[in-house]
C-alpha cells in the first residue's frame with residue numbers, strides 16, 4: 247500500500263460484513279482474458295462504483311456474478327457460503343441478485359402503477375405472497391415505491407410516455423420490489439438529463455445502507471456525486487480502488503482512462 251492509499255479516507259472506512267467476494271476470477275474468450283485474476287469484495291449495505299475504459303471487463307464481471315458467464319477459474323462467493331459460479335442465471339436471480347441493464351425495459355403499454363404491480367406479483371420478495379389480490383399492504387408498498395422513485399404523480403400514466411430517466415427509475419423501482427440483496431446497475435444515468443442524473447444520485451444515496459449496490463458508470467460527475475468507494479478496472483483486473491479523488495491521483499488511472 248502506498249502513502250496515498252493510506253491517506254484516503256474511504257480506503258480506511260470499515261466495510262462490515264462482505265456480501266460479495268470475487269477471488270482470482272478469470273474469463274477468457276478465445277484466449278483473450280476479459281477478466282484476469284480479478285479479486286473484489288463488496289460489503290453488505292455498501293454502494294460501490296466501478297469505472298474503467300471500454301473493454302476493461304465491467305460487463306463481463308456482471309455476467310459472472312449473475313451466472314450468465316462461467317469463469318475459467320476463480321470463486322464468486324455470495325454471503326457466507328454460496329458459490330455463484332455453480333448456479334445458472336435463474337438461480338442467481340432467485341437468491342436476490344437484481345440486474346439493471348443500460349437500456350430501460352419496462353412494459354410500455356402498461357401504466358406506471360401496473361408495471362410496479364406486475365413486478366410485485368412476480369417478485370421473490372415477501373410481499374409477493376400478499377399478491378393473490380392487491381391488498382392494502384401491497385398497495386401501500388407500491389405507493390411507497392412510487393414516492394421513493396419520484397413517480398408519485400405519474401402512476402396512471404402509460405410507461406411508454408415517461409421520459410428516459412423516469413423509465414429508468416420505474417425499472418429500478420420494479421427491481422427493488424423484489425427486495426434484492428444485491429443490485430447491479432449498468433450505466434444507469436447514460437442518456438439522462440443533468441437534473442435526472444442528480445435525482446438518481448439522490449435516490450441511490452437513499453438506497454445505500456439498506457441495499458447493496460454495484461454501479462458501473464462512465465459519468466464522472468455522477469460518480470463524484472455518489473461519493474463512495476470507486477474500483478477502477480483495467481484489462482480485467484483492479485487497477486486502483488478508493489475515493490474518486492484518490493484514484494484520480496493515480497497516474498496509471500489517468501493514463502488509461504481519466505486523462506483521455
Ligand SMILES: Nc1ncnc2c1ncn2[C@@H]1O[C@H](COP(=O)(O)OP(=O)(O)OP(=O)(O)O)[C@@H](O)[C@H]1O
Nearest residue numbers: 275276279280298299300301302303304305306307
Ligand atoms: N462473448 C464474448 N466473446 C468474445 N469477446 C468478448 C465477449 N464478451 C466480451 N468480450 C471482450 O472482453 C473484453 C471485455 O468486455 P466487457 O464488455 O466486459 O468490457 P466493459 O468494461 O463492460 O466495456 P464497456 O465500457 O465498453 O461496456 C472486451 O475486449 C470484449 O470485446
